[in-house]
Amino acid sequence: MYPKDLKYDREHEWVKVEGDTAILGISHFAQDQLGEVVYVDLPSVGDSLSAGESFGEIESVKSVSELFAPVTGEIIEVNDGLGDAPETVNEDPYGEGWMVKVTMSDASELDALMDADSYEAFIAEEA
Amino acid sequence: MSEAKRTPLYEEHVALGARMVDFAGWDMPVQYAGIIEEHKAVRERVGIFDVSHMAEFRFFGFEAKDALQRIVANDLGKIDELGTAVYTVMCDADGGIIDDLIVYHTGDLEYLIIANASNRETDWDWITSHLPEQGVEAADESDRTALIAIQGSLALRVVGELAGEDWEPPARFSIAEAVLDTIPALVARTGYTGEDGVEVLCHASQAAALWRALLSFPEVTPCGLGARDTLRLEMGYALYGSDMDRGVDPVSAGLGWTLGLSKGEFIGREAIVRIKETGPQSKLVGITVSEGVPRHGYSVLHEGTEVGKVASGTYSPTLEHGIATAYVPVSLASPGTELQIAIRRKTVAAVVTRPPFVKTTSLNASAS
Known part of the structure; x- marks a missing residue:
């Protein structure tokens, strides 16, 4: 449910670090709470992200949630496939359901994120 | 409570x-x-x-x-x-x-x-x-x-x-x-x-x-x-x-x-x-949007001016787009009238649509 090689934030995004690139998505917990995703509204390549600030929206039949950036940086790739197949976020939140790739400008921000064990403890408290 | x-x-x-x-x-x-x-x-x-x-x-x-x-x-x-x-x-x-x-x-x-x-x-x-x-x-x-x-x-x-x-x-x-x-x-x-x-x-x-x-x-x-x-x-x-x-x-x-x-x-x-x-003065109408999900309380606009609020709104799983109802002035209630709905940061095109949004069901098909 919560891969060990990812980092997580309190807004239920995950981060996969590959060098100075971060891949972002939402956690299993987040997609389960939302229910079937019907729209994902993402920024464009070249847009910048600021840690802790909203960078998009994700919407299910019943509710809408903002996406919060776990790190600061510039977007280098957007998962355009989610436009036609938003349900991918539910089906494969850590794989095909990724959202954006970012060149991080401050890798030390990663230190503030949780590892899988801390995140599981965090959501156990929230639920 | x-x-x-x-x-x-x-x-x-x-x-x-x-x-x-x-x-x-x-x-x-x-x-x-x-x-x-x-x-x-x-x-x-x-x-x-x-x-x-x-x-x-x-x-x-x-x-x-x-x-x-x-x-x-x-x-x-x-x-x-x-x-x-x-x-x-x-x-x-x-x-x-x-x-x-x-x-x-x-x-x-x-x-x-x-x-x-x-x-x-x-x-x-x-x-x-x-x-x-x-x-x-x-x-x-x-x-x-x-x-x-x-x-x-x-x-x-x-x-x-x-x-x-x-x-x-x-x-x-x-x-x-x-x-x-x-x-x-x-x-x-x-x-x-x-x-x-x-x-x-x-x-x-x-x-x-x-x-x-x-x-x-x-x-x-x-x-x-x-x-x-x-x-x-x-x-x-x-x-x-x-x-x-x-x-x-x-x-x-x-x-x-x-x-x-x-x-x-x-x-x-x-x-x-x-x-x-x-x-x-106003009438409840059906509204279809092309993107986003209209929800209860969102503003309905005509040429940029608020003319009503969404009464019911959701994503239609059958039609795969947003649908809503809203009370609008009678002059804007005819099917085909072009409106907008403010979906948070975006204003999206909306059109007055005579319900039912989904026309064909087993109810139309059954004899009695």
Whole structure:
């Protein structure tokens, strides 16, 4: 449910670090709470992200949630496939359901994120 | 706030892994597997819904029909035939909608009313305070009555399996007694999904047995209030509290077709006739958007100026885009009128659309 090689934030995004690139998505917990995703509204390549600030929206039949950036940086790739197949976020939140790739400008921000064990403890408290 | 109330099927929902939410003071399942999946199960096969939170009132006596005729807006003369039913609103003296109801003619001198859960106390107080002192016995049977909706093209086949070989389904908008898998029940050919199907009343103590009997059919999907809402909105069926309330009249709400104005006096008639004569200021219309999901309370704009608010809004699983209802000025109420809806940061194009949004269902296809 919560891969060990990812980092997580309190807004239920995950981060996969590959060098100075971060891949972002939402956690299993987040997609389960939302229910079937019907729209994902993402920024464009070249847009910048600021840690802790909203960078998009994700919407299910019943509710809408903002996406919060776990790190600061510039977007280098957007998962355009989610436009036609938003349900991918539910089906494969850590794989095909990724959202954006970012060149991080401050890798030390990663230190503030949780590892899988801390995140599981965090959501156990929230639920 | 007092503790949320539970229907007789609460334990069944929890055992099925439903996500429970508070609805009008009731702890109700909003979804089991997922709203879209449940929605499609109803449109394609058959789904069952626990709607036991709804209120059931019975009225009995020589004066029952005349007394209820003065209280509800539709003409109960339409259901003089035993076992027939009619959809109606109940209004106050200003024409404000107190609730929308189905009235079933269940016995020679007996009527059953099914009302919204959120209005149970209001309705009961209103109706009983307007009954004559003698001639009508009234009973609030909500606590001992379970109500399960079985909806979809396969609904009658499933109910038929439980009712036995000799069973004939009641005609559309009719109600009849039946024994479903040894459980005595009232089966009404009514619903809130736009699909063919029934709503079944039984004693609360037997609800779980009936629920399980229904789920023993592989084609039956348990469905929550989430799918109930998307299904009803695709049909443009009004929801009390979103599409209408005490502040609106049935003419503005698009429910003029339910008014029995020629039947004689009833509460609210004078006010409603006045509104019909002068014409309403605003009307409830259907709206289609191309992107995003419109939700209750979002602004509806015309050429950049706010002209109304979204009453009901959702994503349509059948059409795969957003649909909504809203009260807009009559001059902007014609189908095809171009509007916009402010969906948070974006303003999206919207067009007035005559409901139902989904045109073809098993209801159009079935003969009776």
